[in-house]
Amino acid sequence: MINLAIQVGQTAAPEATLFWILAPLTFVAALGMLLVKKAVHSAILMAFVMIALAIFYIAQGAPFLGIVQVVVYTGAVMMLFLFILMLVGVDSSDSLTETIRGLRPIAITAALGFGGLMLSLLARATLGRTVVGVEAANAQGNVQGIAHLLFSTFVWPFEVVSALLITAALGAMVLAHHHRIQERPTQRQLSIDRFRGESLASAAGLPAPGVFARHNAVDVPALLPDGTAAAASVNASLKARGDVLDSSVFELGRVDTSVEEEK
Amino acid sequence: MNAANYLYLSALLFTIGAVGVVVRRNAIVVFMCVELMLNAANLSFVTFSRINGDLNGQVIAFFTMVVAACEVVVGLAIIVTIYRSRRSASVDDASLLKR
Numbered sequence: 001m002i003n004l005a006i007q008v009g010q011t012a013a014p015e016a017t018l019f020w021i022l023a024p025l026t027f028v029a030a031l032g033m034l035l036v037k038k039a040v041h042s043a044i045l046m047a048f049v050m051i052a053l054a055i056f057y058i059a060q061g062a063p064f065l066g067i068v069q070v071v072v073y074t075g076a077v078m079m080l081f082l083f084i085l086m087l088v089g090v091d092s093s094d095s096l097t098e099t100i101r102g103l104r105p106i107a108i109t110a111a112l113g114f115g116g117l118m119l120s121l122l123a124r125a126t127l128g129r130t131v132v133g134v135e136a137a138n139a140q141g142n143v144q145g146i147a148h149l150l151f152s153t154f155v156w157p158f159e160v161v162s163a164l165l166i167t168a169a170l171g172a173m174v175l176a177h178h179h180r181i182q183e184r185p186t187q188r189q190l191s192i193d194r195f196r197g198e199s200l201a202s203a204a205g206l207p208a209p210g211v212f213a214r215h216n217a218v219d220v221p222a223l224l225p226d227g228t229a230a231a232a233s234v235n236a237s238l239k240a241r242g243d244v245l246d247s248s249v250f251e252l253g254r255v256d257t258s259v260e261e262e263k
Numbered sequence: 264m265n266a267a268n269y270l271y272l273s274a275l276l277f278t279i280g281a282v283g284v285v286v287r288r289n290a291i292v293v294f295m296c297v298e299l300m301l302n303a304a305n306l307s308f309v310t311f312s313r314i315n316g317d318l319n320g321q322v323i324a325f326f327t328m329v330v331a332a333c334e335v336v337v338g339l340a341i342i343v344t345i346y347r348s349r350r351s352a353s354v355d356d357a358s359l360l361k362r
Binding site: 015016019020023026027030031033034039042043046049050053056057060061062064065068069072073076077080081084085087088089103104107108110111114115118119122129131132133134136137138142145146149150153154157161164165167168169171172175176178 | 264265266267268269270271272274275276277278279280281282283285286287289291292294295296298299302305306309310312313314315316317318319321322324325326328329330331332333334335336337339340341342343344346347352
């Protein structure tokens with residue numbers, strides 16, 4: 001284990017360098033998390049802040065917490081965030097309109113006041129002792145030291161926390177459980193509905209997307225006998241996203257047939 | 264460098280998180296800001312553990328991480344449930360009790 005803090009009270013030069021490089025980056029990333037519009041960008045910046053904090057933990061003689069931070073936060077929690085972001089829609093960016101009038105100026109003023117108060121408080125406070133450092137406490141190893149505390153002094157909170165974890169897992173399962181109001185239609189039922197429905201236009205299924213010599217993906221509509229695009233042959237959500245190509249560019253007359261000489 | 268610099272950073276991160284909770288409207292971003300506040304508190308715990316030379320602070324930070332993980336699991340499940348019924352992840356849209 002690398003002990004970066006050598007002197008008592010003052011930290012060693014490598015740690016100071018680490019801090020002065022990483023701390024401004026962490027601050028900027030946290031600020032960026034607040035300012036960027038898209039939730040995905042916020043999540044990426046949040047992951048950076050968490051990794052930076054893990055490095056700070058390791059630099060401060062808490063390697064166990066540093067590893068747990070990486071595994072739990074950047075591993076599990078951020079993945080969960082990104083997963084939910086994908087589930088509810090990546091493009092669900094914030095509306096920038098204020099719903100409560102004057103909320104933003106008030107919030108920023110309050111934050112400046114609170115932050116200034118905290119900083120000046122920290123600057124004026126005396127810690128009452130010099131920095132001891134955790135070298136002595138980590139003498140038998142950081143993990144062993146934490147385990148010793150966890151299973152002696154903190155054994156009751158430890159049990160309570162385990163109960164909390166189980167309750168949270170059960171709660172998430174109950175909340176995420178989706179009760180179907182209607183029966184899911186079977187393939188047989190869908191087929192019957194197609195033929196007994198109002199029109200027989202789609203009885204044979206919807207037309208397949210266009211297959212052209214130069215392009216045969218699902219984003220190009222097929223052509224009807226009169227040369228117009230068949231609207232039903234491409235997926236509605238592709239249309240809504242504007243990803244549908246115009247089939248006219250693949251018509252034989254428009255295709256560039258000039259052959260380039262091979263050298 | 265003084266070890267108290269970590270405390271300054273922690274105070275700044277906590278403030279940023281607090282502003283984010285108030286200002287942002289997307290429920291997921293609000294949640295991430297809550298996580299940032301918890302992380303800032305954790306950094307303080309670890310720094311004080313070092314200043315005082317015992318591991319109690321690190322154990323408390325460990326407990327905070329567990330509680331934060333629980334909070335994320337339940338909170339994101341709530342967000343998904345709200346999204347399923349209201350088709351929106353904005354905290355302003357969940358105002359059914361007001362009407």
